[in-house]
Amino acid sequence: MQTAEIHRRWLDFFEKRGHTVVPSASLVSDDPSLMFTVAGMVPFVPYLSGLVPAPYPRATSVQKCIRTNDIEEVGRTPRHGTFFQMCGNFSFGDYFKEGAITFAWDLLTTSEADGGLGFDPKDLWVTVYEEDDEALALWKQHSTLPDERIQKLGKDTNYWSTGQPGPAGPCSEIFYDLGPEYGIDGGPATDDDRYVEIWNLVFMQYQVADVKSKTDFTILGELPKKNIDTGLGLERVAFIKQGVQNMYEIDQVRPVLDRAAALSGTTYGADHTDDVRLRVIADHVRSGLMLIADGVTPSNEGRGYILRRLLRRVTLSMRLLGVEGPSFAELFPVSRDAMSAAYPDVARDFDFISRVAYAEEKTFLRTLGAGIQILDGAVAAARADTTGGSAPAALPGDTAFLLHDTHGFPIELTLEIAEEAGVSVDHEVFASLMQEQRDRAKADAKAKKGQRADLSIYKSLRGLGETLFTGYDELEHESRVLGIVVDGQPVTEAREGQIAEVVLAETSLWAESGGQDSDQGLIIGDGFEAEVLDVQKPVPGLIVHTVKVVVGTIGIDARAETRVDADYRRGATQAHSGTHIVHAALRDVLGSGAHQAGSYNKAGYLRLDFTHSDALSTETKSEIEEISNLAIRSDFEVVTREMPIDEAKALGAMALFGEKYGDRVRVVDIGGPWSRELCAGTHVSSSAEIGMISLISESSVGSTNRRVESLVGIEAFRNFAAERAIVQQLTSGLKVPRGELITKVQDLGAQLKLAEKRIASLEAEKLAQRVPQLMAGAERIGSLRLVVASLGAVGSADDVRGLVLRVREQLGSDPAVVVLAAAAGDKPVVIAATNAAARESGVKAGALAKLGAQVLGGGGGGKDDLAQGGGTDITRLDDALTEIRRSLEA
Template sequence: MQTAEIRRRWLDFFEQRGHTVVPSASLVSDDPSLMFTVAGMVPFVPYLSGLVPAPYPRATSVQKCIRTNDIEEVGKTPRHGTFFQMCGNFSFGDYFKEDAIRFAWELLTSSEADGGLGFDPEDLWVTVYEDDDEALALWKQHSTLPDERIQRLGKDTNYWSTGQPGPAGPCSEIFYDLGPEHGIDGGPATDDDRYVEIWNLVFMQYQITDVRSKTDFTIVGELPNKNIDTGMGLERVAFIKQGVQNMYEIDQVRPVLDRAAELAGKRYGANHEDDVRLRVIADHVRSGLMLIADGVTPSNEGRGYILRRLLRRVIRSMRLLGVEGATFPELFPVSRDAMSAAYPQVASDFDFISRAAYAEEKTFLRTLASGSQILDTAVDAAKQAGAEVPGDTAFLLHDTYGFPIELTLEIAEEAGVDVDRGVFATLMQEQRDRAKADAKAKKGQRADLSVYKELRGLGETAFVGYDELVHESRVLGIVVDGAPAPEAREGQIAEIVLAETSLWAESGGQDSDQGLIVGDGFEAEVLDVQKPVPGLIVHTVKVTVGTVALDARAETRVDADYRRGATQAHSGTHIVHAALREVLGPNAHQAGSYNKAGYLRLDFTHSDALSAETKSEIEEISNLAIRSDYEVVTREMPLEEAKALGAMALFGEKYGDRVRVVDIGGPWSRELCAGTHVSSSAEVGMISLVSESSVGSTNRRVESLVGIEAFRNFAAERTIVQQLTSGLKVPRAELVTKVQDLGAQLRAAEKKIAALEAEKLTQRVPELLAGAEELNGVRAVLGSLGAVGSADEVRALALQLRERLGSDPGVVVLAGESAGKPLVIAATTAAARDRGVRAGDLAKLGAGVLGGGGGGKPDLAQGGGSDVAKIGDALAEIRRSLAG
């Protein structure tokens, strides 16, 4: 039975029993605490927890999931996969244990001819929570299982909770017995791989608190509405129904494995290590295909980093199988064909998917060529010294060459050496801290989502700001310091929930509105507006006058100037997007955006940098569209109707059944968008494209100023031009030539100065050689040079000195100050290296004293730091090391 057929039978079965079929949510989770959708129940958490009223009493889905916490186990076990599909049926206060158990048994054991999955009851086992007598009785009532194949197990395996205070309950798991040839007798209680868990039924019936561990908490009572959350592993059922040994051999995965084996000239099943690599390739290619299909692109952060790691593990595995060239153009089409029956979008969007994947492979093959030499040198040095690969080398490979640390660890492990992960972790944390320091300061930490449960239960916050900038409403909720409060007093920062609002909440790339919330005796400045849960708009405010109380009448007042600038920028984003597609072609899809009053940022799918002429053309087309005064029309309609009209759905975005379509100039720009817009393109005023850069191997970014900010930018540049023409006494037409001439003169002068500085240093060779010392049989030249021009000059001097030392054991260590920072350079002769003296060790030692880091090859290395005053101490420490 094909995997897509199992999927279809699942959905049909539950739809016939009153369940609403819910399409799979994106792999990119809406939950801010999750990077990916990691389980089938994740999209339903707001309904299961009661945070948001469920739109249907019962539902079913086949949810796409990604888990990478066990990535090292992929390929080694029969059922560890990064991408998998979870079949689920859910009840939100509707049916409970009896129907959940009855449905599961019926679907599993009904014949294939009757629409079931056709499992033999003799092959099935069930576990229940040790105290759940009710579930045990229901299994006896609705199944044909004998008592010995219904086992009671403890909280560690058969009790579900989130690990936090909230809903929890016992669960019942269904297992398939692979047979005695696969392991020992005794059922799932043995925890033997012979028994494969295929379905878990969670009975969400209790409220827990004081959670001390997974198995230690306090049950405070039953939930008012008991819920059902189940999950059947589609891949696990597929490999059983298809009679294969593991999930990598099912119809959706095996074709990639076979193609990889063919490319490598290998036979699957002939060699264990090769088999593991082939399974890794098959799994990761499918995961990469599905992640890119949901809008994730390779990068060095977050989800993009996970995708990059998966793709690079594929490349690494293919190289270990002996294939060093590009293989993605062979593997990804095979995965597309295997998955498109269940997910047609992987075929329709394959142009985008393939370009993202192929570009990543091309980039990483170059990375391997350059980074591997550095890593191989570091690994060889570590093996010779019986030491670890330095953590700063691992960080350099990650930060500069794009080597995931996991890949560095794998290569080092294969060579039998460790990596200094402590130093690597420190450097990574320093980088993260710098990134956090650059983040927007205004985004404060929000309350726990459970605080909004009752507020969301009062209904959806109505946004009326398309037509009104001022609107009177009522205060439904106040949150202060993460907890509900009856009021917020002057000077406090609070979160305010209103029945309706005219203030835009940040979404769709558009930043939140600025404005005020005012009422009888109070006034509050709006700092931020967000949607922490679907349907609920929360205003973060600073109360500047009086006290805001629950149920008070409140008027939202949008800052009209800010909104005007924001609508200009958002419509400007659509215009720039259309201009990009007109110039670069239809493959230039928007891949992300951010806009606020006076500014827009647009990421788009394109591999190559834009030339000055292309940027100028895009800017001109954008401003011609503004001058044409195109009408901007917004309409609401069903999603399918909008797509039929040709409205662009942005890649990776999520849309409901009804959508808002924004036309600028009719079909010239037609996109799905909920943001606020101008009424005609002329209102945008002006677009000034100020920046174009790379944000990944397949994405570029343009930044533009809009409206009055664009005018101010042109005015500022005009002033600069006037100052330059006046100061240099040339007409504007000759300004560029004049500046180029001055630049050439400056470079020539700098080159002459550098030559003089180098000559000056060379004159010190006799003096430095005269001061050479004999340290433990090694002739050592240790010198402090004072202020120097550059590290290159010091390196050239060190090489001259090393050459003068001849073939005897010798070492040169020079330190100096360049651009206000200390540096140290070490060089060794071959005879010194034979005695175990390595330049990299000496540079690292000296740099450590200087407050920095260093390293390099055994014959020549460099380090730096921050404390110039410790140059003497650094040389003294190196002297002690050599003497010892």
């Protein structure tokens, strides 16, 4: 049975039993505490916890998930995958244990011909929480399982909670027995790999508090509404139903594995190490495909870093299999074809997906090439430091860590290259440094997590109803205060001078979302006035105003009027509509592959990230700016409409990567189909109202993304006015017409460079005249002839270096050392040189320069014959020379 068929049967089964089919949410989670959607229940948490009223009594989904906390186990076990699909059925105060158990047994054991999954009951085991006699009795009543195949287990395995105060409850897990050839008898209680968990039924029954650990908490009592949350691992069922050994061999994954094996000339099943690498490749290519399809692009932090790590592990694994060149163009199309039956969007958006993946591979291959050069040098140095063969050559662990941390060079490749060269790696030091880095990252993450508000405080407020936004049609609106939060705690009033969060029944103030910054304005009532500092949506459907109470006291149930700052809103709508226009202009110039990958706009300013690999030329930027302003001049009508999302997509409305949409969406047209996007933001009514767009910068935000920034409306005009004033000042000061200004500035620049060369030449000649004086001051220390002097202020360190070399030439073939110090600009510099005879006697210029630099508060070094040091304390030049002379006398 194909994986997509299991997917279809699951949804059909539960839809026929009254469940609302909910499409998979994005892999990018709405939950601020999660980087990704890590479980099928994540999109339903607000309903399961009671934070938001559920829009349906029962639901079902097949949810895309990503987990990377045990990434090192991928490929080593039959069940670990970074991307997986979780089938779930959910009840929000509707059916409970009996319904969940009955549905599970019926779907699993109903024959394939009748729409079920066709499992033989003799292959199934069930576990229940040891104190849950109700679930035990229900399994005995509704299944044909013998008593010995229903096992009682403890809290550590069969009790679910979030780890935080809130809903919790016992669970019941269903296992498939692979057979005696896979392990020992005794059922799931043995914790043996023979028994594969395929389905977990969670009975959210209790409210818990004082949570100290997974097994240590206090049960406060039963929930007023008991919920069901279940999860069936689609890949696990697929590998059982397809008769293969693990999830990497199912129909959605195995084709990539086979293609990687063919490219590398490897036979799957012939070597365990190679098999692990092939599984890693197959898993990570699929994960990368699905992440990019949901709008994630490679970067050095957050979700983008996880994606980058997955893609680079693919490249590394291919390299360790012997494939040194690009391979993504062979692997990703295979994964696309395997996944498109279940997820058609990966085929539709493959142009975008492939360009992101291929650009990342190209970048990492360059990184590998540079890293190998550095590593080769480090290996050679390690071998050179080993004298007489008394100890094996070893690469320092901090060098391996530097390669990994700074250059992105994988430790696996470091170990392999070092081993081939007969050099070991101090893996203990490397591991220690890696652990220190992880500890710092965890501490940082914990600190950031501690800064987040506890979303549970909004539960009762959201339960009062969804906040109605009226700001599309009006800037002022009469409302009522529903809730007030101060310092993270609900209160009945907020007094003058306090910062508070205020929830209203309705509001005309826009909450930050969709790239548009929040409105500015006031909340005014009888005897109070509050300045609006921020407006956010901490949970779906709830708008929260952060305010400073400037007059009086705000109380619960008070009448309150929201007043939007009209000038700020006008600027914000200009910027948001301007973002759509710049996006359309980009696609006009660069082609349909230039997708928006993020945006931010506020009054007078817009920032737009888009998928593109190369920097834009001056001509291209001018063309984009001109098309944008021509669209403004054309006075296109801006039309907003609400409609079902399928109808919007049929009209060609662009759904932007990384954004999340409901069943009904708002479509914004500018000039009809010229710009047609799904967007909930506020907009102008015609493009002429935008006024003007002025691109002020274009830059890189990753190997596959670029960013343009623009001023909009009056801010764009002010920017042009400021530049005009600068031009007028220049033309007036240089006494040339505007048309000749560029030529005049270029001429002045050329004259300046010529003057600088002449000055440098004169300074060099002046320094050269000091050679006889320096030679006259030469002294002897033992067999060494030594010239040590401070030159005072000089033009540059290059001048000092040239003088050092001239003096060294004059000192002849006897052992000789020259050390000169100077103030080059505002920085101290010390340069040392030795001749061949001095070096044979053990004197090294690098050591002398380093010693002087330490006195100057800096660092330095170089070759044995010529070296340079510097620092920050220009007053200690004489002290540095004294220390160098003392070292030579010792």
